[in-house]
Amino acid sequence: MSPRQSRVETWLCILAFGILWADLVRQLSFRWSADEQYSYGWCVPVLVVGLLWGRWAGRPAVSPPCIPKFSGPPGSGAGRSPWSRIPWSILLGALVVLLAAALLPLRVIHEVNPDWPLISWSLAGAVVGISLFAVYLLGGWRWVKHFAFPICFMLVAVKWPGRIEHPLTQGLMRSVAGVTVEVLYWLDIPALQRGNLIDLRIGTLGVQEACSGIRSFQSTLMVALFLGELYLLHWPRRVLLVALGLTIALFLNLVRTFILAWQAASSGIAAVDRWHDPAGLTILAVSLVCLWTIANWLRPKPGALAASAPPGQAFVLPKAFVYAISAWIVLMFFATELWFRVHEARRAAGVQWSVAFPTQLSGFREIILSDWENKLLKQDLSQSASWQENDGKEWAVYYLRWLPGRMLSRLGARGHRPEICMRASGFELKEDSGSVLLAAGDLQLPFRKYEFEGQGKPVHVFFCLWEDGMENLPRTGELTKRDRLAAAFSAQRLLGQRSMELILRGYRNLEEAQQAVRVRLPQLIEIEERKPKPASRQSSITNHP
Numbered sequence: 001m002s003p004r005q006s007r008v009e010t011w012l013c014i015l016a017f018g019i020l021w022a023d024l025v026r027q028l029s030f031r032w033s034a035d036e037q038y039s040y041g042w043c044v045p046v047l048v049v050g051l052l053w054g055r056w057a058g059r060p061a062v063s064p065p066c067i068p069k070f071s072g073p074p075g076s077g078a079g080r081s082p083w084s085r086i087p088w089s090i091l092l093g094a095l096v097v098l099l100a101a102a103l104l105p106l107r108v109i110h111e112v113n114p115d116w117p118l119i120s121w122s123l124a125g126a127v128v129g130i131s132l133f134a135v136y137l138l139g140g141w142r143w144v145k146h147f148a149f150p151i152c153f154m155l156v157a158v159k160w161p162g163r164i165e166h167p168l169t170q171g172l173m174r175s176v177a178g179v180t181v182e183v184l185y186w187l188d189i190p191a192l193q194r195g196n197l198i199d200l201r202i203g204t205l206g207v208q209e210a211c212s213g214i215r216s217f218q219s220t221l222m223v224a225l226f227l228g229e230l231y232l233l234h235w236p237r238r239v240l241l242v243a244l245g246l247t248i249a250l251f252l253n254l255v256r257t258f259i260l261a262w263q264a265a266s267s268g269i270a271a272v273d274r275w276h277d278p279a280g281l282t283i284l285a286v287s288l289v290c291l292w293t294i295a296n297w298l299r300p301k302p303g304a305l306a307a308s309a310p311p312g313q314a315f316v317l318p319k320a321f322v323y324a325i326s327a328w329i330v331l332m333f334f335a336t337e338l339w340f341r342v343h344e345a346r347r348a349a350g351v352q353w354s355v356a357f358p359t360q361l362s363g364f365r366e367i368i369l370s371d372w373e374n375k376l377l378k379q380d381l382s383q384s385a386s387w388q389e390n391d392g393k394e395w396a397v398y399y400l401r402w403l404p405g406r407m408l409s410r411l412g413a414r415g416h417r418p419e420i421c422m423r424a425s426g427f428e429l430k431e432d433s434g435s436v437l438l439a440a441g442d443l444q445l446p447f448r449k450y451e452f453e454g455q456g457k458p459v460h461v462f463f464c465l466w467e468d469g470m471e472n473l474p475r476t477g478e479l480t481k482r483d484r485l486a487a488a489f490s491a492q493r494l495l496g497q498r499s500m501e502l503i504l505r506g507y508r509n510l511e512e513a514q515q516a517v518r519v520r521l522p523q524l525i526e527i528e529e530r531k532p533k534p535a536s537r538q539s540s541i542t543n544h545p
Contacts, residue, residue, distance in 0.1 A: 009322045016326040017131065021045075023333070024127045024154070027107075030114040031159050034378065034411035040219040041157035047226050051150035054230065059147075063140035096133045099126040100325065104332045108339060112488040114407055115414050117161045124158050130325070137317050149229050156222045166420060170196070172217065172250070180257045189265050194426035198261055203269040205261055220249035220287060227295040237298040245291050256283045343491030350469035351443060352528045355383055355399040355500070363388040367396065378402075378412040393506040393516065397524065404468060404496035413497035414479065418450050418461045427452035427459060433510055438462075438518055440525035443471065445500075447517070451510050460504040460513035468496040 025045050032041035106123045113119055131151050136144045159165075173196040181198060184191040192199040224245035228238035256279050263271040358364065367384035374382070381401035388394055402409035423429055433449040450461040465479065469492065507513040 006316065009317070009319060012326050013134070013317055013322045016322075016329050017134065019333075020127055020130070020329055023107075024124060027110055027114065027123060028120065028157055030407045030411055031120070032157070034408045035159075035415060036376075037218065038157065038159060040222055044154060044157040044222065048150055048153050051153060051226070051229055052147065055147055055150055059139070060142045062138065063142055092133070092136075096130055099129045100328055102126055103328075104335060107332065107336050108491075109485065109488040111336065111340065111407075111493050112410075112491070113484045115159070115411050116484055117159045120158050121155075121161075124155055128152055128154065134317065134321070134325075137321060153225065153229065156225060160218075168217075170420075170423060172253075176250075176254055176257050179254055180261050183258055184261060184265070189262075191261070191265070197426050200261070200265050200269075203264065205264050205269065205272065216249040216253045216283075216287065217246060220245045220291065223288065223291055224295075227291060231295055231299040233295070233298055233300070241291075241295055241298055244294050245287075248290050249287055252283045252287050256280065340491045340493050344493070347469065350495075351471050352468075353440070353443060353498075354401075354526050354528075355397065355524055356526045357383070357385045357397070358387060358523065361387040361389065363394075367398070377416060378408060380409075389516070389520075393504065395505075395520075396503040398499075398501040398503075400499045402497040405494055407494065409494070409497045410467075413465060413467075413499055416499075417465075418448075418452075418463050418501060422450070422452050422459075422461060427454040430458070431510065436514065438514075438521050440522050441527050443525065443527055445521070445525075447502075449510055449514065457505065458507070458509075460507055460510055462502040462504075462514075462517055464498075464500045466498040466500070467492065 028041060032038050102122070103126055106119060106126060110116070110119045110123050128151055132144055132148060135147050135151070139146075160168075174193075177193050177196055177198055181191045181193045184198075190201050194204075198205040221242060224242040225238070228241050233241065259279050260272050260275055263275050364385060364387040367386055369377070369382055369384065377400060379400040380403045382399065384396070384398045386394070386396040400413070402413050419429060419432065429450065430453050431451040433451070435446050435448045437444045438447050439445075445464050445466065447462040447464045450463070452459040452461060467487075502517060504513045504516065507516065
């Protein structure tokens with residue numbers, strides 16, 4: 001191979017993997033932008049590059065990527081499995097081919113479902129696996145072991161599965177609220193815990209305003225893993241660093257919550273806004289200094305680190321791998337974009353609808369969302385109100401609209417549901433009764449039914465999550481795996497989103513509340529069949545409360 005050919009193939013490989021990783025960062029960044037809980041993810045790609053640069057300076061000598069065959073049982077070859085005669089290299093190559101082939105459907109599904117942790121982890125895992133295989137071809141197993149942690153470090157920025165994240169989030173917030181109330185009690189400050197809220201004599205403090213705990217938990221985990229790799233700590237010391245870091249993060253988060261509660265009790269709820277950011281920045285700085293101090297304390301002495309083997313001649317990637325992976329990456333991006341563009345050109349106009357509140361009923365008042373709620377929801381339009389029906393029953397309706405044309409719309413709409421938000425506000429979930437289709441004229445809206453309990457009284461909640469054009473798809477309204485895959489198969493990308501939440505008080509049971517919703521809903525919904533194409537965000541009229 002001529003030097004010119006070697007340089008061309010080297011830069012082609014760098015370009016191909018650069019595009020692959022840049023796309024992974026793009027896919028994951030939707031979550032980083034939509035959810036402040038994962039905003040630390042923007043730092044992770046930079047840290048990955050830094051760790052790889054540090055590892056490159058101490059890389060071991062290359063070794064040919066020859067993998068031994070399976071070792072069968074001792075004795076003669078009789079009775080051995082056919083798999084025992086297949087070299088590891090063939091099986092490993094077949095696995096990488098499967099990972100590369102899976103990238104195309106994974107990208108299509110993730111473009112429509114950026115909030116699906118299963119697909120996010122699968123996509124990130126495929127990119128990491130292919131990258132590790134390229135490292136193996138470059139320098140053998142020594143290089144894989146040497147560079148594995150920096151490459152896998154990207155996984156700390158992937159959204160956690162909901163079954164892990166939601167219980168942990170709620171548990172941390174409730175624990176912080178509970179401990180804060182106890183400390184306030186010792187200081188003779190009246191306070192009561194209501195879910196994740198702290199009721200003070202002059203108002204209510206939400207722990208989400210004081211810091212939920214999970215943000216500091218996850219970002220501290222990321223920093224602890226980074227420092228452990230930066231200082232090349234042995235694994236027992238890395239585990240100790242992570243454990244101490246998480247303990248410090250939770251303790252400092254409790255301190256921050258107490259400071260805000262103390263200021264709210266002594267100077268009024270308005271003082272929380274003044275102290276929120278300074279307290280948060282101070283706690284963050286203290287947490288990072290503590291982590292850095294512990295990492296330096298655990299850091300081995302300079303003479304304790306084993307010297308690396310001198311780098312040998314670089315092992316050139318096989319030409320077949322370079323051209324195959326480069327061609328596949330280009331084809332994958334082209335096919336994905338073609339899939340969506342073709343379907344978007346054929347998409348029929350969807351039914352547009354909004355809400356019309358019964359302003360003539362007694363007790364009617366508009367509900368203005370706070371700046372913090374608007375920042376959290378990131379909606380383009382919100383209309384909320386409460387009133388009393390003629391029979392004295394209390395209603396509250398929240399209607400949110402996310403305009404089409406951006407990926408954050410789907411993430412914002414799907415990220416807030418009653419089973420999370422109502423429980424965080426101190427309500428206890430008594431029953432989740434599944435979904436029901438409720439009619440508003442010719443439109444069938446899928447509502448999920450809940451029964452909560454607050455202050456000893458039942459509260460019935462009906463929640464509808466609607467996507468533009470949803471009337472043309474067989475959706476269940478529960479956002480199941482089947483719904484997600486159907487949306488990807490139909491190329492439902494960058495569509496507008498709506499959510500409607502009805503909160504009813506005073507009804508004896510869920511059946512009685514559902515019947516009341518059936519009667520009232522047609523009067524609440526205004527249907528307008530129009531709109532051949534979604535308007536651009538620049539020309540759309542938005543209304544932020």
